[in-house]
Amino acid sequence: MSKKPNLAVVGATGVVGNTVLKVLEEREFPFDNLYVMASAKSAGKTISFKGKDYIIEELTEHSFDIPIDIALFSAGGETSKKYAPLAAAKGVIVVDNSSAWRMDPDVPLVVPEVNPDDVWRNKGIIANPNCSTIQAMLPIKPLHDKYRIKRIVFSTYQAVSGTGVKGIEDLKQGLAGNDLLIAYPHPIAGNCLPHIDSFLENGYTKEEMKMVNETKKILGDESIRITATAVRVPVFDSHSESINLEFEKPFELDEVRSLLSSFKGCTVADDPENNVYPLARQAAGKDDVFIGRIRRDYSVDSGLNLWVVSDNIRKGAATNAVQIAELLIK
Numbered sequence: 001m002s003k004k005p006n007l008a009v010v011g012a013t014g015v016v017g018n019t020v021l022k023v024l025e026e027r028e029f030p031f032d033n034l035y036v037m038a039s040a041k042s043a044g045k046t047i048s049f050k051g052k053d054y055i056i057e058e059l060t061e062h063s064f065d066i067p068i069d070i071a072l073f074s075a076g077g078e079t080s081k082k083y084a085p086l087a088a089a090k091g092v093i094v095v096d097n098s099s100a101w102r103m104d105p106d107v108p109l110v111v112p113e114v115n116p117d118d119v120w121r122n123k124g125i126i127a128n129p130n131c132s133t134i135q136a137m138l139p140i141k142p143l144h145d146k147y148r149i150k151r152i153v154f155s156t157y158q159a160v161s162g163t164g165v166k167g168i169e170d171l172k173q174g175l176a177g178n179d180l181l182i183a184y185p186h187p188i189a190g191n192c193l194p195h196i197d198s199f200l201e202n203g204y205t206k207e208e209m210k211m212v213n214e215t216k217k218i219l220g221d222e223s224i225r226i227t228a229t230a231v232r233v234p235v236f237d238s239h240s241e242s243i244n245l246e247f248e249k250p251f252e253l254d255e256v257r258s259l260l261s262s263f264k265g266c267t268v269a270d271d272p273e274n275n276v277y278p279l280a281r282q283a284a285g286k287d288d289v290f291i292g293r294i295r296r297d298y299s300v301d302s303g304l305n306l307w308v309v310s311d312n313i314r315k316g317a318a319t320n321a322v323q324i325a326e327l328l329i330k
């Protein structure tokens with residue numbers, strides 16, 4: 001792209017959309033014109049960006065009649081299903097945060113540190129992976145390249161901000177003794193809910209199957225065996241994950257630590273004797289993926305356990321989407 005792009009942020013009033021704006025500002029993303037869009041409910045209100053007020057426009061079938069180069073969508077799956085193809089047909093490149101397009105074979109699913117070249121296979125839509133998948137991919141990529149992963153067991157401990165404004169409100173009110181149940185079927189305060197997104201016929205939740213299927217697509221390897229259990233916990237920001245890996249090849253822990261420390265976007269925080277390991281509150285507001293509790297799984301020949309924590313709204317959504325847009329304008 002030779003000129004500065006015209007940008008649209010769709011879902012600008014939401015938890016992710018708001019952070020997309022923040023990240024665009026922080027990273028000084030170059031643009032010519034910016035359009036902020038949401039539902040009819042927000043149309044006419046203003047959003048401040050780089051010291052200037054922008055009027056929120058209602059997303060309609062005509063929103064992309066004006067010249068827009070890149071649209072960052074964070075407005076839910078149904079909105080993306082309807083409007084992303086309309087935008088793409090008008091020459092816009094859509095970077096979509098919802099799960100609507102992720103498994104479409106014509107849509108690249110991209111984590112910029114892992115499979116940046118896939119963006120160029122786009123036909124107008126590029127998908128941002130699920131938040132819990134994105135943070136797992138950074139430590140997994142260098143280890144898979146070196147030792148070939150045979151099997152992965154994911155167990156997640158996911159923050160309520162992953163459910164957007166309703167999830168945050170449910171926990172806030174619940175902690176004050178008023179269980180709202182607007183985001184979840186059970187109180188989230190004081191509970192762990194082994195239920196994220198809806199249940200499927202195979203007994204897994206959609207969130208769990210997203211981790212299984214998206215991991216294979218991003219790594220371009222259908223042979224890895226993967227299982228996942230996704231749990232919502234009463235934490236506001238940052239997802240934590242236990243990741244158990246079984247490799248084909250033997251490994252040394254020192255080499256694992258060095259591979260993880262030198263991989264872009266990863267920070268190793270692993271000094272358990274001094275109580276140092278990644279924590280949700282420390283990761284919140286940061287872009288890196290934090291890795292600790294790095295230790296052998298002695299129950300198999302070549303197994304490794306990791307504890308992986310990252311801000312689900314930043315690297316798990318907004319930052320990853322903005323990084324994809326940065327690849328497009330390079």
Ligand SMILES: NC(=O)c1ccc[n+]([C@@H]2O[C@H](COP(=O)([O-])OP(=O)(O)OC[C@H]3O[C@@H](n4cnc5c(N)ncnc54)[C@H](OP(=O)(O)O)[C@@H]3O)[C@@H](O)[C@H]2O)c1
Nearest residue numbers: 011013014015016038039042074075076098162164165317
């Ligand atoms: N939260 C996360 O950790 C996370 C991570 C990865 C991906 N995502 C995905 O990102 C998307 C947004 O999530 P969120 O957590 O930011 O949700 P949210 O806080 O509930 O925000 C939803 C946004 O979508 C807009 N919207 C809803 N219906 C619309 C419509 N018909 N037309 C235009 N805009 C519409 C809303 O606008 P109004 O304010 O006008 O209603 C709001 O800006 C979802 O697809 C979600 O799955 C979220």
